[in-house]
Amino acid sequence: MRDKGYDTMNEKKVIKGNFLYTKDKDSFEIHENSFLVLDKKHIVGLFQHLPKEYQKAPLTDYHDAIIIPSFIDLHIHAPQYLQRGIGLDLQLVDWLEQYTFHSEMKFCNQTYAREVYEAFAQDLYDNGSLRSCVFGTIHNKSNQILVETMKSHHLASYIGKVNMNQNGPQDLLQTTEDSYQETVDFIEQNEDSLVQPIITPRFAPSCSQSLLKKLGTLSQEKHVPVQTHLAENREEVAWVKDLFPQYKNYSDVYFQNHLYGCEKTIMAHAIYLNDDEVHMAVNKNLYLAHCPNANLNLSSGIMSVTKYLDESIQVGLGSDVGAGHSMSMAHCITSAIQCSKMRQLIYPKERVLTESEAFYMATKLNGSFFGQTGSFEEGYLFDALVITDPMYSLQTFTPHEKLERFLYCGGKENIIARYLEGTRI
Amino acid sequence: MRDKGYDTMNEKKVIKGNFLYTKDKDSFEIHENSFLVLDKKHIVGLFQHLPKEYQKAPLTDYHDAIIIPSFIDLHIHAPQYLQRGIGLDLQLVDWLEQYTFHSEMKFCNQTYAREVYEAFAQDLYDNGSLRSCVFGTIHNKSNQILVETMKSHHLASYIGKVNMNQNGPQDLLQTTEDSYQETVDFIEQNEDSLVQPIITPRFAPSCSQSLLKKLGTLSQEKHVPVQTHLAENREEVAWVKDLFPQYKNYSDVYFQNHLYGCEKTIMAHAIYLNDDEVHMAVNKNLYLAHCPNANLNLSSGIMSVTKYLDESIQVGLGSDVGAGHSMSMAHCITSAIQCSKMRQLIYPKERVLTESEAFYMATKLNGSFFGQTGSFEEGYLFDALVITDPMYSLQTFTPHEKLERFLYCGGKENIIARYLEGTRI
Numbered sequence: 112m113r114d115k116g117y118d119t120m121n122e123k124k125v126i127k128g129n130f131l132y133t134k135d136k137d138s139f140e141i142h143e144n145s146f147l148v149l150d151k152k153h154i155v156g157l158f159q160h161l162p163k164e165y166q167k168a169p170l171t172d173y174h175d176a177i178i179i180p181s182f183i184d185l186h187i188h189a190p191q192y193l194q195r196g197i198g199l200d201l202q203l204v205d206w207l208e209q210y211t212f213h214s215e216m217k218f219c220n221q222t223y224a225r226e227v228y229e230a231f232a233q234d235l236y237d238n239g240s241l242r243s244c245v246f247g248t249i250h251n252k253s254n255q256i257l258v259e260t261m262k263s264h265h266l267a268s269y270i271g272k273v274n275m276n277q278n279g280p281q282d283l284l285q286t287t288e289d290s291y292q293e294t295v296d297f298i299e300q301n302e303d304s305l306v307q308p309i310i311t312p313r314f315a316p317s318c319s320q321s322l323l324k325k326l327g328t329l330s331q332e333k334h335v336p337v338q339t340h341l342a343e344n345r346e347e348v349a350w351v352k353d354l355f356p357q358y359k360n361y362s363d364v365y366f367q368n369h370l371y372g373c374e375k376t377i378m379a380h381a382i383y384l385n386d387d388e389v390h391m392a393v394n395k396n397l398y399l400a401h402c403p404n405a406n407l408n409l410s411s412g413i414m415s416v417t418k419y420l421d422e423s424i425q426v427g428l429g430s431d432v433g434a435g436h437s438m439s440m441a442h443c444i445t446s447a448i449q450c451s452k453m454r455q456l457i458y459p460k461e462r463v464l465t466e467s468e469a470f471y472m473a474t475k476l477n478g479s480f481f482g483q484t485g486s487f488e489e490g491y492l493f494d495a496l497v498i499t500d501p502m503y504s505l506q507t508f509t510p511h512e513k514l515e516r517f518l519y520c521g522g523k524e525n526i527i528a529r530y531l532e533g534t535r536i
Numbered sequence: 537m538r539d540k541g542y543d544t545m546n547e548k549k550v551i552k553g554n555f556l557y558t559k560d561k562d563s564f565e566i567h568e569n570s571f572l573v574l575d576k577k578h579i580v581g582l583f584q585h586l587p588k589e590y591q592k593a594p595l596t597d598y599h600d601a602i603i604i605p606s607f608i609d610l611h612i613h614a615p616q617y618l619q620r621g622i623g624l625d626l627q628l629v630d631w632l633e634q635y636t637f638h639s640e641m642k643f644c645n646q647t648y649a650r651e652v653y654e655a656f657a658q659d660l661y662d663n664g665s666l667r668s669c670v671f672g673t674i675h676n677k678s679n680q681i682l683v684e685t686m687k688s689h690h691l692a693s694y695i696g697k698v699n700m701n702q703n704g705p706q707d708l709l710q711t712t713e714d715s716y717q718e719t720v721d722f723i724e725q726n727e728d729s730l731v732q733p734i735i736t737p738r739f740a741p742s743c744s745q746s747l748l749k750k751l752g753t754l755s756q757e758k759h760v761p762v763q764t765h766l767a768e769n770r771e772e773v774a775w776v777k778d779l780f781p782q783y784k785n786y787s788d789v790y791f792q793n794h795l796y797g798c799e800k801t802i803m804a805h806a807i808y809l810n811d812d813e814v815h816m817a818v819n820k821n822l823y824l825a826h827c828p829n830a831n832l833n834l835s836s837g838i839m840s841v842t843k844y845l846d847e848s849i850q851v852g853l854g855s856d857v858g859a860g861h862s863m864s865m866a867h868c869i870t871s872a873i874q875c876s877k878m879r880q881l882i883y884p885k886e887r888v889l890t891e892s893e894a895f896y897m898a899t900k901l902n903g904s905f906f907g908q909t910g911s912f913e914e915g916y917l918f919d920a921l922v923i924t925d926p927m928y929s930l931q932t933f934t935p936h937e938k939l940e941r942f943l944y945c946g947g948k949e950n951i952i953a954r955y956l957e958g959t960r961i
Binding site for chain 2: 193195196197198199200223226227230407408410412413436437445448449450452453455456457463465466501502505506512515516517518519520522
């Protein structure tokens with residue numbers, strides 16, 4: 112019995128602290144002064160009193176800190192890291208043409224790419240976004256540098272080689288064949304578990320019909336997920352209607368080309384969907400990425416996020432750096448709440464996004480794109496942030512108040528430990 | 537000649553760097569690689585080439601950093617410092633009753649007050665808000681601790697003893713006579729130049745007619761400025777109408793009691809003003825404090841800031857901590873811009889607040905409440921922040937782009953020097 116106990120203990124680790132997570136979107140699970148037992152990567156359980164069989168396992172006590180699932184960023188552009196905050200007097204199409212395309216062209220230079228991606232990955236790490244779905248550029252050598260940089264920072268991610276063969280500056284356009292073939296190459300080069308490839312047509316206007324079709328077929332053949340943009344801005348929606356008159360609506364352009372929910376798919380923004388499109392979006396493979404900061408900065412609009420959630424659409428959260436200026440998913444959570452409050456002032460029938468919903472979006476819902484992570488339920492991967500704050504010495508806060516303080520007023524300096532798949536990174 | 541030059545030089549200091557400020561709201565003045573000459577507290581001039589007579593003066597070179605006027609926060613509650621982020625699912629009146637009044641009651645304890653105010657002042661300093669207009673509590677001993685703490689951090693400020701004699705919890709109410717007399721005492725105790733008293737009725741619902749009248753008379757007799765709240769929330773506006781039926785509107789409650797623009801006056805929020813009230817607000821002694829983060833957090837509404845500016849109303853910016861969660865006026869600037877973009881989506885005829893306007897509000901306009909500060913024009917007090925960023929090594933940014941980076945993505949860690957009235961603090 113003792114030997115067996117010893118063997119069991121030897122495999123396990125225990126973490127003590129105040130755990131907060133969302134099993135579903137409607138409330139927080141709060142386990143104060145509790146014990147989380149870990150079996151290598153996975154959570155065995157969360158206990159108010161540590162069961163006897165784990166009492167000899169090594170224990171890390173985080174005292175009055177709170178422990179939450181680490182953040183997942185469902186939509187971010189690595190090459191736009193340095194342009195955050197710049198040119199935000201423009202709206203989407205002009206902003207792309209006057210700033211963003213110029214930023215992205217610089218990634219033909221691999222020395223530059225290495226420096227910028229190093230700073231980008233460090234900032235994701237610092238802010239506790241330990242998983243993310245990332246747009247690269249068209250340049251595969253630089254995309255590969257991004258892959259290696261994310262790995263060296265122990266950051267799980269999906270990374271996309273961007274596809275563009277029309278409606279962009281010459282330096283960012285490829286032939287259909289090159290764009291396709293380099294996507295195949297990028298996928299084959301990166302069949303790894305920590306950093307995985309994702310098919311990434313920039314958005315419908317950047318891709319010809321034939322490129323979209325080839326990418327959709329590739330996604331189905333190789334079972335590779337998809338990320339792109341959808342209905343971010345009114346002018347863009349009208350443009351897509353002009354460019355693709357044979358389709359029923361913007362969503363249908365992706366759908367008919369097997370880029371919409373055949374494999375796991377992220378559609379960023381999705382502010383301007385008609386009723387048919389809202390209906391289509393109820394699909395277990397489909398994720399909408401709400402990006403409130405970017406939508407405010409480019410005057411795009413505000414997603415009707417609670418309406419979508421109440422329709423059982425999977426809505427996650429993204430920073431959308433660089434149109435979004437903040438790398439912090441905590442900031443993204445509070446911005447999403449603020450935006451929904453503003454929508455309610457305009458549309459009194461719409462309800463406000465609650466704190467637990469916004470937190471759920473950034474953790475368990477975003478996490479489900481990666482598998483079982485983003486929650487502290489049994490069997491989940493233990494991806495976590497440990498958070499503390501010098502103000503705890505001035506006043507007693509409940510664990511929930513500590514979480515609110517972090518989301519609204521905290522920063523990377525408050526994150527004192529990061530765990531990915533059970534390992535402190 | 538040489539001796540005279542030497543004498544002149546001895547009085548002067550020179551600061552070199554990239555200066556940005558707003559002389560008026562419509563554009564930035566940008567002086568790249570320039571020399572600012574300082575005569576103790578005041579600015580002598582900004583020069584592209586350093587005039588001969590100052591070439592022997594001691595020079596501090598800030599190289600590629602940018603130098604901007606330090607921030608002024610026109611509306612902030614010191615005792616709410618620790619409650620930021622908490623309870624923001626509520627709206628104004630419930631939030632006051634369930635959270636804020638409880639926070640403020642604790643300031644009957646001076647040990648607690650000393651600890652919290654120390655952290656508060658340090659955070660203002662860190663974030664570069666070197667001047668501010670601050671609400672204390674009803675408790676004069678703690679208010680005096682706040683005064684001393686601000687002085688010890690070299691922070692210029694107006695500080696108000698809060699007046700409440702109705703519609704609050706018993707522990708925060710005073711008799712009319714006590715509330716008045718303690719205001720007189722607080723004013724007489726603090727006739728200092730760095731930290732000055734300001735008459736601070738919490739808002740109309742907290743004060744009886746007779747208390748408002750006595751405070752208005754006191755302000756006129758002693759020439760002491762006034763700060764309070766106005767028309768933040770629809771429910772509050774209706775309540776004031778019920779409480780003060782004899783007045784034309786909310787503004788008129790203050791106006792008839794000489795608390796509205798007789799002396800310099802700050803009215804925080806002012807979201808729901810009728811046309812008469814907008815007309816009244818055009819008054820050289822009157823400042824509206826726009827507090828976008830607080831207004832979003834408490835679902836209050838969005839001020840029509842560009843409409844007010846175009847009517848020549850003096851609209852400044854406030855963090856409104858604790859309903860506002862961020863101590864950073866940079867965050868307040870970007871939030872004001874985001875809010876105006878959102879209003880434009882709803883009201884297409886309203887124009888968007890420009891970056892230079894929002895910056896002007898937080899510097900020169902807010903500064904005018906204190907005198908000549910918040911700009912780098914000749915004769916102004918030199919109050920400034922020096923700002924740098926590790927990203928400058930990765931890419932060339934213009935001074936204006938550096939400012940945008942700081943406003944959107946920067947933080948206190950980017951402020952490498954702070955000057956108040958010509959002295960580095």
